[in-house]
Amino acid sequence: MNEVIQQAKDIITGYDGPKIRIMEVCGTHTHEIFRLGIRSLLPENIDLISGPGCPVCVTPIGYIDEAVFLALEKNCLITTFGDLIKVPGTEMSLAGARAKGGNIRPVYSPDDAVEIAKENPDTQVVFLAVGFETTTPAACLAVKKAKELNLNNFSILTANKSMPNAYQKLKGSADAFIYPGHVNAITGNKVCKELKDQGVSGVVAGFTATELMTALAVTIEMLKKGEPFFVNCYPRVVRDEGSPVAIKLMDEVMELCDTEWRGLGIIEKSGMELRKEYSDFNARIKYSIPEIKGKPNPACRCGEVLQGHCKPSDCPMFGKACTPTHAVGACMVSDEGACSAYYQYGRSF
Template sequence: MIAAGTQKALNIIRSYDGPPVRIMEVCGTHTHEIFRLGIRQVLPAQVTLISGPGCPVCVTPVEFIDEARWLALTKHVTICTFGDLIRVPGSEGSLANVRSQGGKVEVVYSPMDACEYAKANRQEDVVFLSVGFETTTPASCLAVKEAAAAGLTNFSLLTANKTMPQAYEVLKGSADVFLYPGHVDAVMGTKHGEELAREGVSGVVAGFTASELLTALAVILVKFPQGRPFFKNCYPRVVTEEGSLSGQALMREVMEPCDAEWRGLGVIPRSGQRLRDAYGAYDARRKYAVPALKGHVNPACRCGDVLQGKCTPSQCPVFGKGCTPEHPVGACMVSHEGACSAYYQYGGI
């Protein structure tokens, strides 16, 4: 039985007869859940969903994979990483190829797992690939603090941590309304979404259940025809105005903003996070003097355009042909949060 609130949201969506509206699912998990739950099938024709850059693996540039490969093959460090990064193509191959070339790559489930691995294997130099947005960055900060407290000299991070607000600024005009990622705002609060609404950019914070997603979409379809910019927190059971103050404080203590390269979006000023000088001993780029590497991607792959909402995955010439989950050409097909992965898995067109 459908709950009354969910049924009401569903009725609002199905009966929408307002102007065309483009909604960007910033979060890759939203993209997958909307597909998996069949929500796209109930949307009116004038409602268009656009996938955005909210998959941290997808927006990580190819140079990062090249750096990790260089560390493994040239400095002979042990790479600790989440599983979905292993198959992301670099310029000359993936981390899976590193294993076949004699490099060591260990799959872990958290930055603290990598720190514990370093404790247990002090004869190895261990580098954790720190990729993620505000949701996961505090965990990397905790691992660095733990390593410092334990006096570890064989542990460091290769950082590709990013922050979402600067990406929203770059993406202004690419959609009519942003569907904000609930897990990011659980850490950072609602301040930036409220500020963007005052600048004329509409958005709602959404959770991840069917009820929460339908409610967020219904709110958009009620408010958008009114013609005024709006912001609404539709995930109040998790997201508060102030967010996680302890998480924010931890990030400020251990990391600082820096310019960062986003796949498809280019360099966005102050959108990255790097370790502060006080924790510089745990920065792999400094520790191993990683050279500046210029990566190159397969020119047939339109992953960058997908991340900007300029095309759908099925409009990429290699989608479902040369590029499949078994043989990915781009990061968007590898990651479980990637738009191409969702379109392939659920038959999106």
């Protein structure tokens, strides 16, 4: 064990102050903290809760219904990251749509979808663009490329999310946030510093054992001081200014819009939609998708899990009616979902 990890471990295991709640906003952090065994080090007075930083989990049911509509009613080839295929919609998942004859194909990147459209000019290809500032630039690049190639058989269905206003909704959920390192690598730290000025504390963390242990130890030490704080614990990747190139690209192709988050409802200016200059590539406009209100399974507690109001193991269906092979909610489907992490690594936490 290296010296930094040992010091961090001493701080974490030795904490004997009042109960504190720390939210790991990012789904990858949730999984890594479990996988690395860090959660088992926590004393009882440190409550680590999961947040809404899993792109598949926060995508609302109505979005799945829209994709099913495009597959079955408009005969589009739906290209998507694999996780999304299994997420239940109101009537069916995309896997269910495939069983009914829908053409659904997993891809590794939006660029793959553009290539499929290029090679199949008679097929209408739609890419399901979900995710945060980490994946949105790639969707923007794909749209720009399709425009340059004059492809009239490619479009995207957006559910892209932007984190800053979501933090406003999460205020009060925890004593401190562990901010997602890969999002801050794009957006920079301005928002986190503004949150600190509003009394909201947090650290930005990387993904290795050393980085995560350090971030937790710094959070504990700073919370002991009782003042709002922000510390960049991932300086090898995250710069205060973020990635100006990615920010410029997103601003050129997309603009902020109000959008629905599973469990969090509509959050003002927290979504990304194509600008009107790129509306030919907007699947909602191109296919006149009617307004679809998804109906969540009332027994699924994903919404509460995503806000840190309950733990996956508090859901009565966890590990019984709901498992990774028969998921009732998105948080059990996604590799970044909290329910899937709890199921995989530690059902007793």
